Each structure stands twice: as C-alpha cells, then as structure tokens.
Amino acid sequence: MSERITKNMARNIYLGGAAFAILVFAGLTVDTVQRVPELSHSEKITESVAEGKNLWEVNNCVGCHTIMGEGAYYAPELANVFDRRGMQDEAAFKVYLQGWMAAQPMQEPGRRKMPQFNLSEEQVNNLADFLIWTSRIDDHEWPPNIEG
Amino acid sequence: MKYNSQMVAKNYFIFALILLAGEVLFGLILGTQYIAGDFLFPEIPFNVARMVHTNLLIVLILFGFMGATYYLVPEESERELWSPWLANVTFWVFAVAGVVTILGYLFVPYATLAEITYNNLLPTMGREFLEQPTIIKIGIVIVALAFVLNVGMTVLTGRKTVISIVLLTGLIGLAVFFLFAFYVPENLVLDKFFWWYVVHLWVEGVWELIMGAILAFVLIKVTGVDREHIDKWLYLIIAMTLISGIVGTGHHYFYIGTPTYWLWIGSIASAVEPLPFFLMILYAYNMAAQRRIEHDNKMALTWAKGTAVMAFLGAGVLGFLHTLAPINFFTHGTQLTAAHGHLAFFGAYIMILFTIISYAMPIMRGRPNGNGLKAQAVELKSFWMMVIGMLGVTSALVIAGTMQVFIQRMAGADSLSFMATQAEIVPVYTVRLAFGVLTLLGLLTYFYSFFVKEEAA
Numbered sequence: 001m002s003e004r005i006t007k008n009m010a011r012n013i014y015l016g017g018a019a020f021a022i023l024v025f026a027g028l029t030v031d032t033v034q035r036v037p038e039l040s041h042s043e044k045i046t047e048s049v050a051e052g053k054n055l056w057e058v059n060n061c062v063g064c065h066t067i068m069g070e071g072a073y074y075a076p077e078l079a080n081v082f083d084r085r086g087m088q089d090e091a092a093f094k095v096y097l098q099g100w101m102a103a104q105p106m107q108e109p110g111r112r113k114m115p116q117f118n119l120s121e122e123q124v125n126n127l128a129d130f131l132i133w134t135s136r137i138d139d140h141e142w143p144p145n146i147e148g
Numbered sequence: 149m150k151y152n153s154q155m156v157a158k159n160y161f162i163f164a165l166i167l168l169a170g171e172v173l174f175g176l177i178l179g180t181q182y183i184a185g186d187f188l189f190p191e192i193p194f195n196v197a198r199m200v201h202t203n204l205l206i207v208l209i210l211f212g213f214m215g216a217t218y219y220l221v222p223e224e225s226e227r228e229l230w231s232p233w234l235a236n237v238t239f240w241v242f243a244v245a246g247v248v249t250i251l252g253y254l255f256v257p258y259a260t261l262a263e264i265t266y267n268n269l270l271p272t273m274g275r276e277f278l279e280q281p282t283i284i285k286i287g288i289v290i291v292a293l294a295f296v297l298n299v300g301m302t303v304l305t306g307r308k309t310v311i312s313i314v315l316l317t318g319l320i321g322l323a324v325f326f327l328f329a330f331y332v333p334e335n336l337v338l339d340k341f342f343w344w345y346v347v348h349l350w351v352e353g354v355w356e357l358i359m360g361a362i363l364a365f366v367l368i369k370v371t372g373v374d375r376e377h378i379d380k381w382l383y384l385i386i387a388m389t390l391i392s393g394i395v396g397t398g399h400h401y402f403y404i405g406t407p408t409y410w411l412w413i414g415s416i417a418s419a420v421e422p423l424p425f426f427l428m429i430l431y432a433y434n435m436a437a438q439r440r441i442e443h444d445n446k447m448a449l450t451w452a453k454g455t456a457v458m459a460f461l462g463a464g465v466l467g468f469l470h471t472l473a474p475i476n477f478f479t480h481g482t483q484l485t486a487a488h489g490h491l492a493f494f495g496a497y498i499m500i501l502f503t504i505i506s507y508a509m510p511i512m513r514g515r516p517n518g519n520g521l522k523a524q525a526v527e528l529k530s531f532w533m534m535v536i537g538m539l540g541v542t543s544a545l546v547i548a549g550t551m552q553v554f555i556q557r558m559a560g561a562d563s564l565s566f567m568a569t570q571a572e573i574v575p576v577y578t579v580r581l582a583f584g585v586l587t588l589l590g591l592l593t594y595f596y597s598f599f600v601k602e603e604a605a
Contacts, residue, residue, distance in 0.1 A: 005380065005384070006380070007376055007379055007380040007383065010379075010380045010381075010383035010384050010387065011310075011383050013383070013384065013387045014383045014384075014386055014387035014390070017387045017388075017390060017391040018387070018390040018391070018394070020391070021390055021391050021393075021394040021395050022390075022394060024394075024395055025394045025395050025397065028395075028398075028409075028410075028413070029341075031407070032341060032401075032406055032407055032410075033338065033341075035407050036335065036337045036338055036341070036405065036406065037335070039337065039405050039406070039407065040335055040336070040337040040405050042335050045334055045335060049334075050334045053334065053336060053339075054271060056274065057262075057271065057273055057274025057275065057332075058258065058259050058262040058263075058267060058271075058273060058274050059258060059259050059274070060195050060196075060199065060258040060273075060274050060279060061195075061274075062274065062275065062276050063194070063195025063196070063198050063199060063258075063276075063279075064193075064194050064195045064198075066481045067336070068336075068340070068403060068404045068405070068481075069403055069404070069480040069481030070276065070340065070404065070481065071276055071481075072194070072195065072198055072276070073481065073482065073483055073485070073486055074181075074182070074194050074195075074198075075194075075566075076565075076566040076567065077481060077566065105189070105190065109186060110184055110185055110186060111185045111186065112181070112185035112186075112194070112567075112570075113185055113186050113189040113190070113193065113194075115189075115190060115193050115195075117259070134336055137336070137337060137404075137405040138405060139403045139404060139405045140402065140403055140408070140411070140477075142402075142403035142477060142480065143403075143480075143481075143557070144477060144478055144557045144558070145556075145557055145563055147556050147557065147563050147564070147565050147566060147569075148481075148556075148566055
C-alpha cells in the first residue's frame with residue numbers, strides 16, 4: 001500500500017483530513033451547546049443547585065464516585081442516587097442525605113471509607129438539590145438499572 | 149550527542165522516572181484499598197491517593213515529552229536550543245510546582261486547599277484529572293508558553309523537518325486544549341462536554357502527534373531507514389489519528405445529557421480509532437525489517453516495537469471493546485474503562501518515554517552506542533516484567549468490569565448493589581494487585597539497569 005502513496009499525498013491526507021474533522025466537530029459542538037439547556041433543564045439550575053455543584057467539586061467527590069458514569073469507580077454512581085435512595089421524594093431524600101453525611105466515616109472494619117466532610121445542614125441541602133437536578137438530565141435512560 | 153544544549157533533557161528524564169516510581173507506588177496503595185477498604189484511612193483516603201496517582205502520571209508524561217523535545221529538536225533543527233537557560237528555569241519552576249501540588253493533596257484537606265488557593269475567584273478544582281488548584285493551572289500555562297516559545301524559536305530558525313513540525317503542532321495543541329480546563333460552567337452537562345476537550349483531545353489527539361514524532365525520530369536513529377519513507381508513514385498515522393480521534397470524542401458523549409446523534413457519530417468515528425495504532429505496529433516492524441544499520445542499542449528498538457504493540461492493545465483493542473454505544477450502555481463507568489485507561493497510558497505514553505530515554509540517556513552519559521550488553525540484558529528483563537505486569541493488571545480489570553456488568557447491571561431483579569458487587573470482585577482485585585507489584589519490581593529493575601557496571605572492553 002505504502003509504495004503507491006507518495007509523501008505529498010500522505011501530507012495532503014493529513015492536512016485535509018484534520019481540517020475536515022475539525023470542521024465537523026466544531027459544527028456539532030455549536031449544535032450541542034444550543035441543545036444542552038433543554039436536555040438538561042438548565043432553567044431549573046437554582047442558586048442552590050449551582051452551590052451544590054461547587055461543593056461537589058471542592059470536596060473532590062468525583063475522586064471516589066461516578067456521576068453519569070464518569071469519575072472514579074470506587075464508590076456508587078450518584079447521578080441516580082435520588083431515584084435509588086430518595087424514591088423520587090425530595091424532602092425524604094434530603095432527610096436521608098443529612099443522616100448519611102453525618103454518619104461518615106462508618107466504623108465497619110474493612111469497608112471502604114467515606115471521609116467526614118463537616119458540611120453544614122444548608123450545604124448538604126445544596127448537594128441534594130444538585131443531585132436531584134442531575135437525576136433529571138436526559139441521558140438516554142442511563143444507567144441500565146437502579147443500582148447504577 | 150551533536151549539540152550541547154540537548155543535555156537539558158537529562159533532568160527532565162530523571163525527574164519523570166522518579167515521578168513514575170511514585171505513580172506506581174500510589175497505584176499499589178489504591179489497589180490495596182480496593183481489597184481492604186480501611187487501608188491507610190484516614191491518613192490517605194482513596195480520593196487523595198487517586199489524585200496523586202493520576203496527577204503524577206500526567207505531570208511525568210509532560211516532563212517526559214519536554215525532555216524528549218529538548219533532546220530531539222536541536223538535532224532535527226541542526227542548531228543549539230534557542231535558550232537552554234529558559235529550559236533549565238522552566239524545569240525547576242515546573243518541578244517545584246508539581247511537588248508542592250502533590251504535597252498539598254497529601255497534607256491539606258482538599259476543601260481547605262480550595263479555600264487557601266482562592267478557588268472561589270476562578271473555580272476550576274475538583275474535576276477528574278484537573279484537580280490542581282487554579283493558581284497551579286495558571287503556572288502550568290506559563291511553563292507551557294515558555295516551553296513552546298523555546299521550542300518554536302529553535303524549530304522555526306533551524307532546519308525544518310516533518311518530525312519537528314509535527315512535534316511542534318502536537319505541543320501547541322497540548323497547550324491550547326489545556327485552556328479548556330479554565331472553563332467550568334454551572335451546567336454539569338456542558339462542564340463534562342468541554343472537560344473532554346482537554347482529556348480526550350489530549351490523549352487521543354495531540355499527544356499521539358507527539359508520540360508519533362518521538363517514535364519516528366528514534367526509528368530513524370536506530371534503523372537508518374530513509375527519512376522520506378519514515379515521514380510518509382508519520383503523516384499517514386497522524387492523519388488517521390486526527391480523522392478518527394477528533395470526532396471520536398463523541399464516544400464520551402453517549403450518556404451524559406448530550407444530543408442523540410452522538411450515539412452513532414461517536415460509535416462510527418471511534419470504531420476507526422484503533423487504525424492509527426495498528427499502522428504504528430506495521431510502521432515499527434517494517435522499519436525494523438528494512439533497517440540499514442545494526443545499532444548496538446538493541447533496547448531502544450525493542451521499546452519502539454513494544455510501545456506500538458502495547459498501545460494498539462490498550463488504546464485500540466481495549467478501547468474498541470466498549471466504544472460502540474449499545475455496548476457502552478452496559479460498560480460505561482465500570483472497571484472496563486479503568487482497564488482500557490491503564491493499558492493505553494502504559495502502552496502509548498509510558499513506553500514511548502522508555503523508548504526515547506533508552507535511546508538518549510546512554511548518549512547523554514557518554515555511551516553513543518548504547519549501554520553495554522549486561523545493562524541491556526537487565527533492561528530487557530525489566531521490559532518483560534513491566535509488560536507482563538501491566539497485561540496482568542488490565543486483564544484482571546477486564547474481568548472485574550465484566551463481572552460488574554453481569555452481576556450489577558444485567559441480572560434483572562437479582563442485580564446486586566454496587567457495594568455488594570465489589571465484594572464479589574475482591575479475589576480479582578487481589579490478582580490485580582499482585583501484577584501491580586510485578587510492575588513495580590520491573591520498574592525498579594529498570595532503574596537498576598542504569599547502574600550496571602560493565603567490564604572494561
């Protein structure tokens with residue numbers, strides 16, 4: 001194969017192919033950015049949801065958990081934790097999460113440990129609002145079942 | 149060595165190897181925590197060890213790329229480096245910043261680290277692989293600019309070769325795409341979408357240009373094959389890389405809240421992604437078969453062939469295994485991703501560094517024909533220990549991921565919870581840890597090969 005292709009042809013395939021790929025990807029990016037607000041219900045991003053996302057980040061939650069399948073694989077998926085533990089009831093989920101966060105780290109020998117993050121009651125509610133909002137993103141019905 | 153300024157590469161290589169030892173060590177800590185959940189808790193929680201593990205990996209690869217660049221660019225450009233002084237200064241700035249960051253992870257709670265580095269002014273922390281405090285990220289940009297300036301001035305005022313231009317393109321791409329690390333929108337979906345602009349377009353885009361250029365340089369040196377021929381192959385490989393890799397970013401846009409068309413666009417484009425890696429195998433083996441010289445440094449060529457094969461297995465085969473959307477629906481976010489990541493990074497980016505280090509270090513240490521036979525024999529042993537070690541680690545992770553899919557996701561009403569599933573996988577994680585230990589022993593053997601004494605000829 002390589003005998004029939006000259007160096008100039010190879011270079012043109014590289015430059016032309018790369019330019020084409022960049023154009024396609026740029027076009028799709030523009031379209032995606034326009035459609036994400038609807039798919040993610042961005043109008044429902046309240047101040048509390050935004051603060052929850054910030055707390056998610058500055059406590060490095062993604063260092064153990066996944067969220068929509070991305071992150072570390074050491075602790076459960078949390079994009080659907082509202083469905084799994086909150087039974088679609090926002091108030092019940094907040095009560096659950098307050099209790100869960102307060103109970104860490106659990107004193108069970110050998111079990112994977114979640115640190116104590118010393119969050120205030122309001123901060124845990126922010127985190128809950130962020131996880132509730134995340135659970136409603138249209139992500140093509142992922143994960144396959146409730147276990148994440 | 150043709151130019152004195154190539155010598156600045158030495159510090160970069162040595163420091164990259166030291167960081168690699170730390171990276172593997174923290175990998176073993178993580179592997180142990182998968183078996184004994186309270187290991188080193190609360191001193192080093194899993195998330196902290198993981199940050200150290202992944203950040204060391206990224207930083208050591210950057211050090212390795214910089215060392216490789218400083219070594220090969222003067223020789224390609226047929227002139228001294230534009231500013232060896234700047235290269236030495238950026239080495240120390242980057243090294244100190246890297247060490248401070250790692251110590252910060254280890255000794256300061258992450259939320260406190262965010263607070264004392266004023267993350268609230270420009271929040272960029274807490275995203276996978278991009279956990280560095282904002283001020284460190286700004287430092288990385290400054291170091292990258294100084295580096296690109298130094299290399300760019302050398303390349304553009306000297307002899308321009310395909311290798312040096314491709315390398316420079318890759319390095320500029322690396323710097324440009326890192327800027328997306330500063331964009332953290334409130335919307336998690338957009339956040340994830342552009343996060344991949346850094347992560348995917350680095351690893352499956354511009355880094356492959358850098359890898360291809362380094363591989364081409366070493367192949368020319370150790371096989372003596374005509375440059376025209378090497379250049380043509382390099383163009384074909386990077387053409388396939390960018391054609392498949394850029395739109396192939398779409399295989400990360402299946403289940404994170406992005407439009408439906410990514411399901412098939414991402415599947416099709418990324419199905420082609422193994423091709424450039426397959427070409428790399430043909431390339432390395434063809435050049436070796438057509439070699440016109442018998443270089444005494446056999447190990448450099450061994451690593452060159454090895455990196456092509458292992459990158460194909462890790463990035464190509466293990467990637468393809470779960471890149472189609474209907475399969476990825478079940479494998480997304482399991483240990484299969486970890487398996488792919490580990491073998492791809494080792495095969496493509498760690499082994500290309502071993503390739504250039506094995507070629508260049510002996511020369512910088514006054515042995516233009518490579519290390520002696522005894523040292524090379526030790527190095528060959530370390531090659532196989534690390535290759536088998538990493539194949540073992542990733543095979544175990546493939547089994548672990550497959551178990552997750554079947555036990556946790558496909559068992560209908562009998563599906564186990566995440567934590568119960570993990571408990572089932574512990575025996576496999578134990579095998580993984582054992583192969584991880586073999587990898588570390590291989591690395592230590594590699595280090596030992598630097599100190600093997602040869603009898604005077």
